[in-house]
Amino acid sequence: xxxxxxxxxxxxxxxxxxxxxxxxxxxxxxxxxxxxxxxxxxxxxxxxxxxxxxxxxxxxxxxxxxxxxxxxxxxxxxxxxxxxxxxxxxxxxxxxxxxxxxxxxxxxxxxxxxxxxxxxxxxxxxxxxxxxxxxxxxxxxxxxxxxxxxxxxxxxxxxxxxxxxxxxxxxxxxxxxxxxxxxxxxxxxxxxxxxxxxxxxxxxxxxxxxxxxxxxxxxxxxxxxxxxxxxxxxxxxxxxxxxxxxxxxxxxxxxxxxxxxxxxxxxxxxxxxxxxxxxxxxxxxxxxxxxxxxxxxxxxxxxxxxxxxxxxxxxxxxxxxxxxxxxxxxxxxxxxxxxxxxxxxxxxxxxxxxxxxxxxxxxxxxxxxxxxxxxxxxxxxxxxxxxxxxxxxxxxxxxxxxxxxxxxxxxxxxxxxxxxxxxxxxxxxxxxxxxxxxxxxxxxxxxxxxxxxxxxxxxxxxxxxxxxxxxxxxxxxxxx
Amino acid sequence: xxxxxxxxxxxxxxxxxxxxxxxxxxxxxxxxxxxxxxxxxxxxxxxxxxxxxxxxxxxxxxxxxxxxxxxxxxxxxxxxxxxxxxxxxxxxxxxxxxxxxxxxxxxxxxxxxxxxxxxxxxxxxxxxxxxxxxxxxxxxxxxxxxxxxxxxxxxxxxxxxxxxxxxxxxxxxxxxxxxxxxxxxxxxxxxxxxxxxxxxxxxxxxxxxxxx
Numbered sequence: 265x266x267x268x269x270x271x272x273x274x275x276x277x278x279x280x281x282x283x284x285x286x287x288x289x290x291x292x293x294x295x296x297x298x299x300x301x302x303x304x305x306x307x308x309x310x311x312x313x314x315x316x317x318x319x320x321x322x323x324x325x326x327x328x329x330x331x332x333x334x335x336x337x338x339x340x341x342x343x344x345x346x347x348x349x350x351x352x353x354x355x356x357x358x359x360x361x362x363x364x365x366x367x368x369x370x371x372x373x374x375x376x377x378x379x380x381x382x383x384x385x386x387x388x389x390x391x392x393x394x395x396x397x398x399x400x401x402x403x404x405x406x407x408x409x410x411x412x413x414x415x416x417x418x419x420x421x422x423x424x425x426x427x428x429x430x431x432x433x434x435x436x437x438x439x440x441x442x443x444x445x446x447x448x449x450x451x452x453x454x455x456x457x458x459x460x461x462x463x464x465x466x467x468x469x470x471x472x473x474x475x476x477x478x479x480x481x482x483x484x485x486x487x488x489x490x491x492x493x494x495x496x497x498x499x500x501x502x503x504x505x506x507x508x509x510x511x512x513x514x515x516x517x518x519x520x521x522x523x524x525x526x527x528x529x530x531x532x533x534x535x536x537x538x539x540x541x542x543x544x545x546x547x548x549x550x551x552x553x554x555x556x557x558x559x560x561x562x563x564x565x566x567x568x569x570x571x572x573x574x575x576x577x578x579x580x581x582x583x584x585x586x587x588x589x590x591x592x593x594x595x596x597x598x599x600x601x602x603x604x605x606x607x608x609x610x611x612x613x614x615x616x617x618x619x620x621x622x623x624x625x626x627x628x629x630x631x632x633x634x635x636x637x638x639x640x641x642x643x644x645x646x647x648x649x650x651x652x653x654x655x656x657x658x659x660x661x662x663x664x665x666x667x668x669x670x671x672x673x674x675x676x677x678x679x680x681x682x683x684x685x686x687x688x689x690x691x692x693x694x695x696x697x698x699x700x701x702x703x704x705x706x707x708x709x710x711x712x713x714x715x716x717x718x719x720x721x722x723x724x725x726x727x728x729x730x731x732x733x734x735x736x737x738x739x740x741x742x743x744x
Numbered sequence: 745x746x747x748x749x750x751x752x753x754x755x756x757x758x759x760x761x762x763x764x765x766x767x768x769x770x771x772x773x774x775x776x777x778x779x780x781x782x783x784x785x786x787x788x789x790x791x792x793x794x795x796x797x798x799x800x801x802x803x804x805x806x807x808x809x810x811x812x813x814x815x816x817x818x819x820x821x822x823x824x825x826x827x828x829x830x831x832x833x834x835x836x837x838x839x840x841x842x843x844x845x846x847x848x849x850x851x852x853x854x855x856x857x858x859x860x861x862x863x864x865x866x867x868x869x870x871x872x873x874x875x876x877x878x879x880x881x882x883x884x885x886x887x888x889x890x891x892x893x894x895x896x897x898x899x900x901x902x903x904x905x906x907x908x909x910x911x912x913x914x915x916x917x918x919x920x921x922x923x924x925x926x927x928x929x930x931x932x933x934x935x936x937x938x939x940x941x942x943x944x945x946x947x948x949x950x951x952x953x954x955x956x
Contacts (some may be wrong), residue, residue: 398938410939410948413881421899
């Protein structure tokens, strides 16, 4: 059953490769995405036991990421039909194949319990996205693709070294060498602490590059800015979650080993640096797609702080991981609609979006408030949970620093985005003739509705997954 | 048998310096390929022959020794670049830094809490020195293709460390890592081609449109 999660998207990719008609090919995406979501939901109801000698298992952390990725991908798949109808002149074969292969690889990330397999799957997601960042085939996008490819490849290579260190920690401790998660967590206390910490640092740098923690984030604004909106949404809402899952896996071992103090300090330091970088660059950013990239740097930084703070903050962090992915989806898709209509993503060239594209305009406004943590949306709830724990946990100064950075970033984003939404488009604003349609607005609306519902009420099954996943990441539940 | 492995590792050290010191890109590609092949031999020599180790060796030699150099050779042919003209850092200084890094690798490896059976072996210093050579190539060279060779050297360095663990790494994971490397180089080759079309050069120092 779990294997279907990987094979169905791969079969879809083969079908996309074989199908010659550019107009029909995108229709494969929603079909595969729907099947994927159905299988995901069935797996959440009845979870099969570990398979392939314990290599494959859908644990609560995997469930959480898989659910988020699957919902996001279905929305992107529906959107892509509307989007690609505007890009008929260009072959979408590579785009469709890349998206589907990436879905397969992301599913593998969620179910992999062997860290070597996890690494291979994360590296595959990186590779499948490279041609997609280059979809627009111009000088700017080739530059973005090159940076993305080089920086992420080097980062992921360092993560592999981290995995070798982890395996070596078992050799030094005279244990059976393995990279399977369960035995590693079970024997975590016996592992050589020096090699375990070395492994953690290299894996944090490697996966940190992948999720775009500052100062390893330099590829992110370029890739998010130049890639088509739906690719940006998948990078910010799908690949980030997969990379974060990778970081959670090593955190599981470290927290079971009792070396959480060292790891937490490293996580919180990188998290704070990321939020500061984001705050500085958001303030002077006039390109609204790059602005979203810095917002992503901010949120991965915030989540890493939550993970590093540990204890009660972990529940909120995992909930925020889910919320951030879907809210980023709304932001990137609506930003892409605005970009399409005005032929520009510079704030000075865009005016009166609400007047011209009422749906996209209001959606962008709502998702701006959602991502910056305003009620009634779900990110508010998850940010509140984390901050509440930080304050009650005694780190009042840390809490104030985070709130200040949130405020700066809100001002930075709002001062760029609100002027482009209001007013009227003048003669100097280009008009490509694009107007909102059901296919390009429906998916972000669906995601925003979900974010609003979750802001009021977390359904019992999701609450259960979050609680189980939290237990995996806290020392008490980590060691059996 | 072990002395032969040691000789191969000494060869790996020397190859690091050849790559750092040459301006001719096709020589750098060939030397990196030979380095990959030399390392590919090690798993088969180190332990008793098993199917697992045989497959890893064969895969390494095929991918790093033949397919990747062929891909890169095709890329430089189509963009018509032969030399790295103006690296960010000259060849003499970079070789000196390489020498210091190698010395550092030896002294650092002695201080690592290695398992007793790995103490005093050349693997760990070779891994650190090769990794640092790769990093040096990445930061000191301008041409996209030289940066790719730097990435490959780095990968070789990581692989040397992995040689201490050949029994821990399942063949599927090794194969997956190798396949990802291959696809990665393939994609990089295509990007290099596109960069040369867009910018009529593969100097990555020209890629500055997106700077903040």
